[in-house]
Amino acid sequence: MHKLPVSDVDWKVIRNDFPILARRVHGHPLVYFDSAATSQKPRQVLEKVRHYYEYENANVHRGLHELSSRATEAYESSRQRVANYLGAASADEIVFTRGTTESINLVAQAWGEKFLREGSVILLTEMEHHSNLVPWQLLAERVSARLRFVPVRDDGTLALDQLSSLLTPEVKLFAFTHVSNSLGTINPVSELCQKARAVGAITLVDAAQSAGHMPIDVQELTCDFLAFSGHKMCGPTGIGVLYGRGEILDTIPPWHGGGEMITSVTLEKSAFKRAPHRFEAGTPNIAGAIGLAAAIDYLERIGRPAIFEHDVELARYAMQRLVELPGMRVLGPPTERGALVGFVMDAAHPHDLTTFADRYGLAMRGGHHCNQPLMRRFGLPGTTRASFYFYNTSEEIDRMVEILHAATRFFS
Numbered sequence: 001m002h003k004l005p006v007s008d009v010d011w012k013v014i015r016n017d018f019p020i021l022a023r024r025v026h027g028h029p030l031v032y033f034d035s036a037a038t039s040q041k042p043r044q045v046l047e048k049v050r051h052y053y054e055y056e057n058a059n060v061h062r063g064l065h066e067l068s069s070r071a072t073e074a075y076e077s078s079r080q081r082v083a084n085y086l087g088a089a090s091a092d093e094i095v096f097t098r099g100t101t102e103s104i105n106l107v108a109q110a111w112g113e114k115f116l117r118e119g120s121v122i123l124l125t126e127m128e129h130h131s132n133l134v135p136w137q138l139l140a141e142r143v144s145a146r147l148r149f150v151p152v153r154d155d156g157t158l159a160l161d162q163l164s165s166l167l168t169p170e171v172k173l174f175a176f177t178h179v180s181n182s183l184g185t186i187n188p189v190s191e192l193c194q195k196a197r198a199v200g201a202i203t204l205v206d207a208a209q210s211a212g213h214m215p216i217d218v219q220e221l222t223c224d225f226l227a228f229s230g231h232k233m234c235g236p237t238g239i240g241v242l243y244g245r246g247e248i249l250d251t252i253p254p255w256h257g258g259g260e261m262i263t264s265v266t267l268e269k270s271a272f273k274r275a276p277h278r279f280e281a282g283t284p285n286i287a288g289a290i291g292l293a294a295a296i297d298y299l300e301r302i303g304r305p306a307i308f309e310h311d312v313e314l315a316r317y318a319m320q321r322l323v324e325l326p327g328m329r330v331l332g333p334p335t336e337r338g339a340l341v342g343f344v345m346d347a348a349h350p351h352d353l354t355t356f357a358d359r360y361g362l363a364m365r366g367g368h369h370c371n372q373p374l375m376r377r378f379g380l381p382g383t384t385r386a387s388f389y390f391y392n393t394s395e396e397i398d399r400m401v402e403i404l405h406a407a408t409r410f411f412s
């Protein structure tokens with residue numbers, strides 16, 4: 001597929017692929033700065049899903065008829081598409097799930113209950129989204145394992161100097177986010193995976209905020225598991241991925257029981273398919289998988305290096321403009337960050353600020369962003385977060401700053 005050279009991407013033209021961005025909200029042009037929650041969807045993805053339902057819809061792996069074969073082929077080639085996107089060794093390493101949350105719960109339940117025992121340690125970080133915290137708390141409770149956390153420094157980066165004392169041989173799993181959804185911090189995945197491997201720990205990377213934003217190669221990163229959601233990368237909601245390294249995935253017992261995941265069933269017991277099908281009980285989200293593959297095609301046509309470059313530039317410009325505002329505190333590292341900025345202003349509570357901005361068509365998120373322990377770590381009730389994607393522009397950041405100036409005047 002033709003890839004545009006990094007500097008030649010015409011972002012203003014690409015924006016036209018997103019019909020929703022032409023909307024007005026409360027009488028103002030929409031400025032959508034909430035892509036970390038969910039991204040908008042380009043026409044190409046919407047059309048692909050519609051085409052599937054109009055011309056190819058049937059259940060997969062079941063009927064011996066033309067449409068069923070076509071649906072099966074489309075579903076399985078989407079799996080291959082995801083494998084290529086992640087640099088996985090085989091499509092068998094790709095499990096379709098409902099999203100990041102379900103992917104992590106699969107590992108916590110199916111892998112965790114088989115391999116963790118009383119006294120095992122699960123290492124996490126203080127910056128994890130609740131999706132990469134609560135499933136481990138539940139698991140720890142069930143198997144009497146312990147949780148341990150890599151602290152976050154004041155600048156929003158991980159206290160990596162403490163890693164050697166935290167990564168002891170009792171650590172069986174190290175699960176951490178690639179990009180923080182509140183701070184924008186980009187963690188050094190490859191380094192963390194290597195250090196974990198040195199003590200025999202399995203690694204899980206939460207790529208919810210990175211999979212659609214930057215190149216990812218699971219073999220280069222050397223992670224064992226990696227989880228992400230389609231809806232944050234131009235794909236539909238309700239579809240996500242768990243990548244699991246082949247040797248490990250094959251050792252995990254089934255999770256949900258039902259149709260599609262068995263080889264034979266008697267009234268007393270069943271035998272199960274190999275990974276990944278053993279983890280996909282019941283009718284899967286066929287249209288979702290096809291939509292996700294279309295989203296990947298779309299992102300790959302632009303090119304992830306170009307998308308990342310644009311992200312970095314928007315984040316840099318936002319940081320530069322935001323500090324002009326009185327009583328402004330921006331969280332997270334000053335450089336090397338993902339496409340989002342979380343901030344607090346003396347003038348108003350994050351909820352009030354976000355509600356004020358909404359009246360002017362500016363969509364941001366205010367609150368704890370499913371990061372309650374992290375907010376507590378910074379002594380904050382929450383933040384206002386502006387999160388960007390390649391369809392956003394520096395003019396929209398100017399508009400945000402204008403609205404925040406108006407909010408400062410209004411609240412004081």
Ligand code: 7TS
Pocket residue numbers: 036037038099100101102129131132177179180181206208209229365369370
């Ligand atoms: N992990 C991270 C780092 C996330 O940012 C999110 C969602 C999830 C996991 C969960 O993804 P899901 O698709 O399974 O829900 N983050 C956000 C957010 O920042 N605002 O809304 C959802």
